[in-house]
Amino acid sequence: MLESARQWCLFLLKRLGFLCISLIGVSLVTFVVTHQIGDPVYLLVGPKHTQEMLDNMVRELGLDQPLYAQYCRYISRLAQGDLGVSRYTFSPVLSDIRLRLPATLELSTYALLLGVLWAVPLGLIAGRHKKSWAAKFADLSARAGASMPAFWLGLLLIFVFYAELHWLPAPMGRIGRGFEVGTVTGWYTIDSLLAGNWSAFGSSVRHLVLPALTLAFTTSPSILLITRNTMAEVMKTDYIRTAKSFGMPPQTISRYAVRNLLVPVSTMIAMTYGYLLSGTVLVEVVFTWPGLGFYAVEAMNHSDYEPIMAVVLLSAGFYLLVYVLSDILSAIIDPRIRVGG
Amino acid sequence: MNGRSLLLLGGLILVVAFVALKRTRISETQDRETDVLVIAIASDIETLDPPFSRFQRSNETNLNVFDQFFRYASRDTGKGYRVADVGTIEGAAIESWDWLDGQRRLALKIRRDTVFAKTGRTVTADDFACWFERAYGTDSGTLWNVETAKITKAEKTGDYEMTLHFSDPSPWFFSLFRDQSQAPIDHVAAAQHVESDDEWATRWLSKNDVGSGEFYVISWEPGVKMVLKANSKYWAGRAFFDEVELRIVPNSTARALLLREGEVDIATDLSTDELQALRGAPDVKVLSIPTRNQMILGFNTNTPPLDNVKVRQALSYAVPYELIHEGIFKGRGLVSAGPIPVQGRFHDSSLWPYAFDLEKARALLEEAGYPEGFELTLDIAQGQPLTEQVAVVLQDTFSQIAVKLRINPQSSAIFAEQLGTLEHQAWMRDLLWYVDDPGYTGELFFKTGAVSNWMGYSNLELDEVIRQLSVMVDPAGKARLAETYQKLIITDAPVLFLAELPFEIAMREEIDGYVQLPDNLLWYYPLYRKKDR
Numbered sequence: 038m039l040e041s042a043r044q045w046c047l048f049l050l051k052r053l054g055f056l057c058i059s060l061i062g063v064s065l066v067t068f069v070v071t072h073q074i075g076d077p078v079y080l081l082v083g084p085k086h087t088q089e090m091l092d093n094m095v096r097e098l099g100l101d102q103p104l105y106a107q108y109c110r111y112i113s114r115l116a117q118g119d120l121g122v123s124r125y126t127f128s129p130v131l132s133d134i135r136l137r138l139p140a141t142l143e144l145s146t147y148a149l150l151l152g153v154l155w156a157v158p159l160g161l162i163a164g165r166h167k168k169s170w171a172a173k174f175a176d177l178s179a180r181a182g183a184s185m186p187a188f189w190l191g192l193l194l195i196f197v198f199y200a201e202l203h204w205l206p207a208p209m210g211r212i213g214r215g216f217e218v219g220t221v222t223g224w225y226t227i228d229s230l231l232a233g234n235w236s237a238f239g240s241s242v243r244h245l246v247l248p249a250l251t252l253a254f255t256t257s258p259s260i261l262l263i264t265r266n267t268m269a270e271v272m273k274t275d276y277i278r279t280a281k282s283f284g285m286p287p288q289t290i291s292r293y294a295v296r297n298l299l300v301p302v303s304t305m306i307a308m309t310y311g312y313l314l315s316g317t318v319l320v321e322v323v324f325t326w327p328g329l330g331f332y333a334v335e336a337m338n339h340s341d342y343e344p345i346m347a348v349v350l351l352s353a354g355f356y357l358l359v360y361v362l363s364d365i366l367s368a369i370i371d372p373r374i375r376v377g378g
Numbered sequence: 379m380n381g382r383s384l385l386l387l388g389g390l391i392l393v394v395a396f397v398a399l400k401r402t403r404i405s406e407t408q409d410r411e412t413d414v415l416v417i418a419i420a421s422d423i424e425t426l427d428p429p430f431s432r433f434q435r436s437n438e439t440n441l442n443v444f445d446q447f448f449r450y451a452s453r454d455t456g457k458g459y460r461v462a463d464v465g466t467i468e469g470a471a472i473e474s475w476d477w478l479d480g481q482r483r484l485a486l487k488i489r490r491d492t493v494f495a496k497t498g499r500t501v502t503a504d505d506f507a508c509w510f511e512r513a514y515g516t517d518s519g520t521l522w523n524v525e526t527a528k529i530t531k532a533e534k535t536g537d538y539e540m541t542l543h544f545s546d547p548s549p550w551f552f553s554l555f556r557d558q559s560q561a562p563i564d565h566v567a568a569a570q571h572v573e574s575d576d577e578w579a580t581r582w583l584s585k586n587d588v589g590s591g592e593f594y595v596i597s598w599e600p601g602v603k604m605v606l607k608a609n610s611k612y613w614a615g616r617a618f619f620d621e622v623e624l625r626i627v628p629n630s631t632a633r634a635l636l637l638r639e640g641e642v643d644i645a646t647d648l649s650t651d652e653l654q655a656l657r658g659a660p661d662v663k664v665l666s667i668p669t670r671n672q673m674i675l676g677f678n679t680n681t682p683p684l685d686n687v688k689v690r691q692a693l694s695y696a697v698p699y700e701l702i703h704e705g706i707f708k709g710r711g712l713v714s715a716g717p718i719p720v721q722g723r724f725h726d727s728s729l730w731p732y733a734f735d736l737e738k739a740r741a742l743l744e745e746a747g748y749p750e751g752f753e754l755t756l757d758i759a760q761g762q763p764l765t766e767q768v769a770v771v772l773q774d775t776f777s778q779i780a781v782k783l784r785i786n787p788q789s790s791a792i793f794a795e796q797l798g799t800l801e802h803q804a805w806m807r808d809l810l811w812y813v814d815d816p817g818y819t820g821e822l823f824f825k826t827g828a829v830s831n832w833m834g835y836s837n838l839e840l841d842e843v844i845r846q847l848s849v850m851v852d853p854a855g856k857a858r859l860a861e862t863y864q865k866l867i868i869t870d871a872p873v874l875f876l877a878e879l880p881f882e883i884a885m886r887e888e889i890d891g892y893v894q895l896p897d898n899l900l901w902y903y904p905l906y907r908k909k910d911r
Binding site: 338 | 422425427432433517519522525526580581584599601602626628631635639789791792794795797798822829830
């Protein structure tokens with residue numbers, strides 16, 4: 038018992054240490070890179086300025102300090118929860134992010150659910166019956182999803198389902214014009230349900246369909262492939278062969294096999310979710326989805342350091358957190374992982 | 379449940395969902411009010427505080443939300459739109475004015491029937507006096523306009539009267555004071571939001587409009603939309619559209635599609651290809667209007683070989699002006715012919731000697747001592763397809779006179795920084811001369827050490843001409859000086875004047891009343907929907 042607790046403590050400490058070091062590394066690299074994309078002062082003051090205005094702006098932004106001093110100042114502010122002020126929106130970055138994060142979370146989560154819903158079953162069938170139509174379809178869709186640019190697929194879907202068929206609404210945000218939803222969670226689908234506003238719920242679902250489908254199709258091939266390949270490997274193992282030779286029913290064999298898939302597939306799902314939160318940029322732009330990706334693009338366009346830093350750190354932090362949680366989950370499922378460290 | 383069952387279930391859910399979607403169809407986009415003007419814009423509005431507005435999107439919103447000191451009159455072109463008549467100034471927040479002391483003092487009479495839309499307070503001289511105080515206190519773009527207009531003092535002389543004092547007569551005062559940033563704000567409302575570290579309430583004013591313009595903001599969802607409502611108490615009467623909805627649609631293909639489908643009334647910032655595709659679309663029109671926006675290639679005149687005037691003249695002869703005009707701008711802009719845009723006052727095409735002549739270019743290069751040519755790096759800002767296309771055309775023609783042009787796209791921040799620090803060997807961008815006055819352009823761009831003299835160019839004779847232009851209010855005297863101004867710049871060729879770009883905007887056929895302003899900002903007030911008029 039004591040040994041097990043010690044193993045858990047060591048395991049968690051290692052993972053959290055890894056998380057902290059990675060975040061510091063990410064912050065350092067991002068800080069240096071963003072400060073290499075140009076001095077924003079000339080963009081901020083515009084062509085109509087005096088030297089005095091320019092100097093004041095440099096001082097105000099702290100750009101007259103050496104880069105390491107600027108970094109230290111940024112980190113000390115970050116430790117106090119201050120992500121700075123956007124030079125473009127004139128708002129604290131934290132409040133900008135609070136406003137936009139629910140949109141990205143909602144889209145990413147539904148995209149992941151959609152992706153898992155089709156990739157896992159298809160992967161299971163393709164792994165069990167390698168020469169079936171399902172295996173061929175899985176192979177084709179995984180290749181298509183992995184090679185197709187998300188923004189292109191998004192535009193194609195808009196053209197077909199909005200412009201041609203008129204089945205789905207215009208790519209103009211998260212909900213139709215005139216709908217009011219509360220701001221309990223920031224997720225329009227949930228907030229509209231909480232408010233009992235069914236038409237708002239319908240509208241928010243309709244607005245979600247295309248961007249979520251686009252993301253699901255382009256990000257879930259990894260889940261599909263790992264499910265298929267692991268299933269195929271498991272089906273070749275001795276214990277499955279033994280079970281088959283004992284004449285066990287296919288459902289029971291599948292159940293045994295699926296247990297062995299839990300660790301790799303859940304890890305991949307977690308990693309895909311982490312990726313989704315930072316990988317929605319182009320899809321958000323195409324579908325006018327007011328999330329973090331769109332915010333980051335605007336910040337990049339205006340060389341607005343603070344939001345870029347914050348979005349990158351948040352994405353990296355979330356990715357790492359999901360990774361650590363997936364590690365913990367794996368360790369719970371498979372004790373060999375925590376013993377091995 | 380095995381995998382096959384899960385797959386079947388998933389498929390079934392998808393089919394049901396699609397059938398349901400098809401049955402419900404889109405209704406939320408079809409019941410639009412007819413008096414709402416919906417405009418698809420590319421990016422969010424940065425600030426509602428005019429002195430700090432630096433990007434086109436905010437400038438446009440502020441133009442429509444605040445009531446500027448003055449405005450230009452407009453005239454019909456007979457081509458389905460009107461253009462601002464920059465020679466005729468009309469009062470806006472200022473009702474009338476009188477020049478005194480040989481144009482060194484200006485007595486302003488403030489319009490009495492003007493109120494701030496949100497607070498209901500009447501606009502008085504106190505608001506104007508505070509506006510000037512804030513300009514000096516915040517050290518912002520507004521102050522630049524005040525100083526460039528040569529204003530030394532602004533004093534309140536009555537409840538509705540102000541007097542401005544000038545160090546010299548200011549030929550471009552009116553042009554600067556019709557800028558979106560030159561408009562009164564409710565100083566009483568602003569004063570209530572002053573903070574210990576923000577004595578001018580800049581934080582609050584960046585998100586809250588307290589203007590007396592034609593519209594006011596009723597909602598703003600960052601990253602989604604801003605809704606403006608017509609000011610029913612506006613002194614010139616309420617605008618046609620009850621509301622203007624600015625929908626942020628960052629993808630230009632989506633903006634074009636939404637316009638084609640009638641989802642929005644106007645789509646801004648579309649590419650040349652998207653505009654071309656929309657030209658044949660039913661119920662959509664594309665306005666293409668020549669402007670004073672010049673595509674310019676600037677040289678760093680301090681470093682060899684571009685410090686040699688003959689080299690710069692040679693390159694002026696190596697520009698295929700017609701090809702750029704016809705091939706890239708589809709004949710919709712104008713062929714450039716000198717430092718004053720073709721549509722500008724005092725422009726004289728007869729002074730322009732350059733035409734595409736590679737023989738002459740080679741001869742000049744030989745005279746300059748570069749018969750074997752040289753290498754030239756041209757920096758451009760990324761994400762500017764038209765600039766890139768012009769650069770590629772120049773790369774081809776310059777190669778025919780042995781000048782190897784390397785095109786170097788940079789991030790917009792690096793590009794702007796290197797303009798300011800004179801680090802480019804050559805650069806290219808468009809420059810919109812919205813103040814139609816060569817003296818102003820000279821002060822800003824061609825004078826030795828001017829704030830935007832990104833060429834490091836210096837000609838003392840020209841400096842003197844610019845100095846005289848900057849105090850000359852007599853049109854005949856100005857025309858005489860403008861001629862010398864053009865001759866000197868054309869001879870020195872510190873930049874290549876490549877083309878004059880059109881301003882193009884796509885809208886639904888029923889939208890009418892468009893007025894082209896010199897700064898390419900969209901003015902919502904005169905717009906109306908034809909079928910309702």
